[in-house]
Amino acid sequence: xxxxxxxxxxxxxxxxxxxxxxxxxxxxxxxxxxxxxxxxxxxxxxxxxxxxxxxxxxxxxxxxxxxxxxxxxxxxxxxxxxxxxxxxxxxxxxxxxxxxxxxxxxxxxxxxxxxxxxxxxxxxxxxxxxxxxxxxxxxxxxxxxxxxxxxxxxxxxxxxxxxxxxxxxxxxxxxxxxxxxxxxxxxxxxx
Ligand code: 5GP
Ligand code: MG
Ligand code: MG
Numbered sequence: 001x002x003x004x005x006x007x008x009x010x011x012x013x014x015x016x017x018x019x020x021x022x023x024x025x026x027x028x029x030x031x032x033x034x035x036x037x038x039x040x041x042x043x044x045x046x047x048x049x050x051x052x053x054x055x056x057x058x059x060x061x062x063x064x065x066x067x068x069x070x071x072x073x074x075x076x077x078x079x080x081x082x083x084x085x086x087x088x089x090x091x092x093x094x095x096x097x098x099x100x101x102x103x104x105x106x107x108x109x110x111x112x113x114x115x116x117x118x119x120x121x122x123x124x125x126x127x128x129x130x131x132x133x134x135x136x137x138x139x140x141x142x143x144x145x146x147x148x149x150x151x152x153x154x155x156x157x158x159x160x161x162x163x164x165x166x167x168x169x170x171x172x173x174x175x176x177x178x179x180x181x182x183x184x185x186x187x188x189x190x191x
């Protein structure tokens with residue numbers, strides 16, 4: 001049990017630390033097989049993907065490089081704005097590279113479809129996607145997620161890199177945020 005789980009901020013643990021690591025190991029074996037004999041550039045999307053990146057990269061028995069991008073599609077709320085901005089770009093030239101985008105979660109898929117087009121325009125040999133979590137709406141956009149960890153229900157989740165208002169990223173598991181945290185009721189929260 002993690003200290004914050006018992007604060008009442010989570011309604012349930014959706015995916016345990018152990019489940020995450022088992023799944024990341026399976027995905028890593030697949031990635032190793034698919035990229036055998038090829039150098040691979042992992043592109044992590046800050047900040048949510050830091051935990052997935054750290055654990056996936058260490059699980060991979062494969063030569064990899066890492067780079068990071070920061071984009072913004074959500075504010076501090078829980079719904080997508082549909083607007084993507086680059087906050088930090090890559091340092092790496094993608095020409096001729098095999099690129100694997102490492103993401104925490106795909107919800108509407110807006111962020112990723114934009115990112116795919118953006119990275120594909122930089123001359124890479126290949127660009128694929130690895131995402132730990134996928135929500136139901138992601139099925140409605142035409143994105144081929146080559147490595148998907150878990151399909152989860154349409155709930156707002158936190159932990160393992162995922163935040164609400166920059167908090168909860170350090171939880172080791174993925175849990176459902178209790179509605180009272182982001183939609184407080186009672187007189188003090190009237191506006
Ligand atoms: P999309 O563009 O696919 O709708 O959303 C992508 C980004 O929104 C994710 O990388 C993540 O930062 C954020 N996001 C989407 N769903 C959730 C969620 O359930 N919890 C949290 N904490 N962030 C989410
Ligand atoms: Mg993300
Ligand atoms: Mg966030």
